[in-house]
Amino acid sequence: MEYSVEVTGLTKKFGNFIAVDNVNFKIPKGEIFGLLGPNGAGKTTTIRMLCGVLIPTLGEIKVAGFDVVKNPEKVKKNIGYMSQKFSLYHDLSVEENLQFYAGLYGLDGNRKTKIKELIYSSGLGGHEKNLVRNLSGAWRQRLALACAIVHDPPVLFLDEPTAGVDPISRREFWEMIYSLAGKGVGILATTHYMDEADFCNTIGLMHNAKLIANDTPTSLKSQIGGSLIEIECDQLKEAQRILERIPGIENIALHGALLHILIVNDKTKKIIDAELTKANFHFQSEIVQPNLEDVFLYKVHSVEKISIQNSPQSSEERVDK
């Protein structure tokens, strides 16, 4: 299999602070890798190293077949990078931003055609002359993506590309990402939207600088240690208080207006139903398929349980560096 990205033993230290700790993963061509994790887990530091902007303390990175440390310039020509804070020029128009990036990447003769093509495929037609300053966030996001792929890079890095964008624009954005992957582009994306993580071929979950999971969404969902019960109840808070006292419940979490409860033994469901009936609540309970938010919480909680046993510091103590 051909890989767009190969990361081996990647480590980054800032003084005594370990931001990325022995991380390994591979992204095959044409696949989307979702990098998830709490704020401060080391996601952005990892991406910066993959782009060749930050030099790793230890480990090896191959991007588009090139060694990032030995050949940073070759790598930069072969990647597209879209950051959290879309690097666009606000006093330039849509077209001028694209021209600027095309120039930066040394695009020659076909520059005009390429820019036209991008404006069309990102649905920016009719906005060519508009200043970025006057564009809404969703349009800026499309333009930022167009600028990141102006040189047809075989590898694309997206750092929280959809933060704060509404569901419809997010869906349209992911359709564009899908079509790029369909053309063989290897993509790494970070996101806090767990429904978006479901679109990825593979998910890497980072926590406290380490990669604590690296698998397909389907397989991750099957790793949740028990059954998940969803409860709809007219008195959610009181129900939660009662349930917290029942033994055999691994975790209780609010999902929108519902409770998600993780149990190890399916018999516990009977006890839950009995307790809520006894309290005279109107409720519905059923066993449901876990989603990726359940997986995220489950995985992070289980490693935090271990780390709390080993050290007095909680993950709260960590900071973004």
Place this chain on the structure above:
Amino acid sequence: MRKNQELMMKLAIETKQLTKQYLAGKKGSPAIKDVNLVVPAGTLFGLVGPDGAGKTTTLRLLATILQPTAGNAKVVGYDTVREAEKVRKQIGYMAQFYGLYPDLTVKENLEFFAELKGVKPQEKKKRIKDLMSFARLTPFINRRSMNLSGGMQKKLALSCALIHEPDLLILDEPTTGVDPISRRELWHLLTEVINQGKTILLSTPYMDETERCDLVGILYKGEILTVGNPKDLIANLPFEILEIEAKPRKILRSTIIENADVISWRAVGDRLRISVKSAQKSKPGMTKALTKNGAEILNIMQVKKNMEDVYIFLVEHNRGN
């Protein structure tokens, strides 16, 4: 629900034909137009809408930061233009890109806002102590805010908005860019604020969060499309939902697009989420068509409708018109 009747009778916010146009004359189109919004005291009200719909403009008008072009707004009983000072004393406002001072510590930020808001010196110490334990920031009281994680910064900004014990909180996307775990913690804090009898008006791009609101308003192109309780909004959708997982995806997609029962569809991770008049009636036909076209069905089931379905339905419906 949790509110007493007396509290519900009072209105925390009432706007009449509220309109804001940034550019005068024919050049500009209004950012919001004739918005009539009623938020009863003690309510958690969620404002959603595509980027550029006018959410931030609405919140800023209510927070007395902007002046309306036409119409008026009463906030906590006072006019936002004529009695702006009185409004400001009783509301807490948190901007999307919060105004924390990065080089001040947690404590110094709180002290600064306490002085700005005229909190009496003898009360200040206790307020800061209470808020720190409320937001679980006590161990970080002497840390500079730039060294806090994204989730902790949001908690600090929320605490600063609460320093003068306001009756109403206006929060512009308080959970954007925050990981799922910190997001839960923030919501836990917001629930506590509501339980103290305060009112919250917030905007969010997360549809699962709107399911926890008492009322949700959908803003589109500067106008309110609908306001309602999430449960009613969901129940009133004129369709049911089937989710299908099948291999290969290409055949799944093409079969669904051709099917006459399908009102709309979208990809959700590895599944397709399909709106149909009746899930029960459409299921056998779809199963048959998929099998005939050579797809292997892994899962086909009716699932609950949610606020994302409401949002997409309403916005796309209006977009089409």
